[in-house]
Amino acid sequence: MEPSDYSKLIRRDKVTDTAATTFPDSVEIPEGFIRTDELTNHGADEAVIQQMKDSTAEFFGLPQESKNAVAVRGGGFEGFGHHFNEPATDKLDWAECLLLGTQPVQTRNMEFWPTNPPTFRYALDRYSVEMTNLARRLLGFMAADLGVTPETLFSAFSNKTQSMGIHRYPPCRNPDKVLGMTPHTDGFGLTLLLHVDDTPGLQIRRGGRWFPVHPLPGAFVVNVGDVLDVLSNAAYGSVEHRVLPHAERSRTTVVVFQDASVDGMVAPLPELLLKGDEALYKSIGRLDFSKGHLRALAQGTQFLDSLKTSS
Numbered sequence: 001m002e003p004s005d006y007s008k009l010i011r012r013d014k015v016t017d018t019a020a021t022t023f024p025d026s027v028e029i030p031e032g033f034i035r036t037d038e039l040t041n042h043g044a045d046e047a048v049i050q051q052m053k054d055s056t057a058e059f060f061g062l063p064q065e066s067k068n069a070v071a072v073r074g075g076g077f078e079g080f081g082h083h084f085n086e087p088a089t090d091k092l093d094w095a096e097c098l099l100l101g102t103q104p105v106q107t108r109n110m111e112f113w114p115t116n117p118p119t120f121r122y123a124l125d126r127y128s129v130e131m132t133n134l135a136r137r138l139l140g141f142m143a144a145d146l147g148v149t150p151e152t153l154f155s156a157f158s159n160k161t162q163s164m165g166i167h168r169y170p171p172c173r174n175p176d177k178v179l180g181m182t183p184h185t186d187g188f189g190l191t192l193l194l195h196v197d198d199t200p201g202l203q204i205r206r207g208g209r210w211f212p213v214h215p216l217p218g219a220f221v222v223n224v225g226d227v228l229d230v231l232s233n234a235a236y237g238s239v240e241h242r243v244l245p246h247a248e249r250s251r252t253t254v255v256v257f258q259d260a261s262v263d264g265m266v267a268p269l270p271e272l273l274l275k276g277d278e279a280l281y282k283s284i285g286r287l288d289f290s291k292g293h294l295r296a297l298a299q300g301t302q303f304l305d306s307l308k309t310s311s
């Protein structure tokens with residue numbers, strides 16, 4: 001793998017359009033939305049990725065009662081079902097989703113890990129490790145870009161929670177009437193999104209407008225979450241995104257969230273502040289951060305705004 005390929009992702013200035021996107025040349029790719037469209041040699045094992053895709057597609061193809069074997073229970077997050085329906089709008093997102101905690105290994109709730117298809121658990125386990133490693137490679141380049149030691153970012157991310165959202169958005173004849181996923185920013189460190197098929201649907205908001213992110217074969221979409229936004233002291237901004245359903249085709253994605261914190265806190269990296277940077281965010285405990293993030297989502301507000309030191 002060529003380091004230069006990774007460093008391309010980290011650029012925060014103008015990134016020129018590639019064939020796979022619909023960003024007009026004049027539009028800057030949003031800060032912090034570090035896309036891996038040129039990065040087909042990301043170093044993750046293709047066989048593992050393929051098995052993850054195949055198992056995912058097989059799982060969603062099963063009859064409803066099979067999928068409900070791992071249905072979400074009570075007020076819990078993990079399991080299969082309809083998550084993310086916005087109480088404020090009373091609208092159900094046009095999606096089915098399997099949510100799982102995948103790392104650290106000892107925190108896994110295996111009752112939510114499907115045994116059908118029989119390859120799924122194995123695929124999930126191997127994919128989980130590949131994504132931990134891919135994130136680590138990205139973090140190495142981010143550290144260089146931020147001017148901090150790699151260990152600073154590695155330790156912020158190591159042994160933290162990794163979770164997966166495995167989504168299927170069925171086709172919808174009235175795509176303008178519903179959303180596949182409500183606008184939000186991700187409430188973790190780093191998000192690694194794999195398109196299982198080539199159906200478009202993901203959009204990001206920039207300057208009040210929505211821009212489509214088209215799937216590119218063999219590439220990951222890498223999204224900065226709110227936690228990394230704070231850790232990087234706003235060098236990498238998280239970006240609001242949403243999913244629109246497609247009129248004729250279903251769309252399936254596997255989304256991995258790598259969490260991060262420093263001594264249980266979400267705060268600008270001390271090493272950045274030691275260099276003399278002014279903290280742009282207040283520090284907050286990891287749990288309070290989650291609560292605030294969820295509350296803001298329900299209210300349709302931006303949680304990070306409330307953490308800005310200038311506000």
Ligand SMILES: O=C(O)CCC(=O)C(=O)O
Pocket residue numbers: 165167181186193201202241242243253255
């Ligand atoms: O499926 C997608 O394209 C996006 C999913 C997403 O934004 C999420 O799981 O947070």
Ligand SMILES: [Fe+2]
Pocket residue numbers: 184185186241
């Ligand atoms: Fe998201």
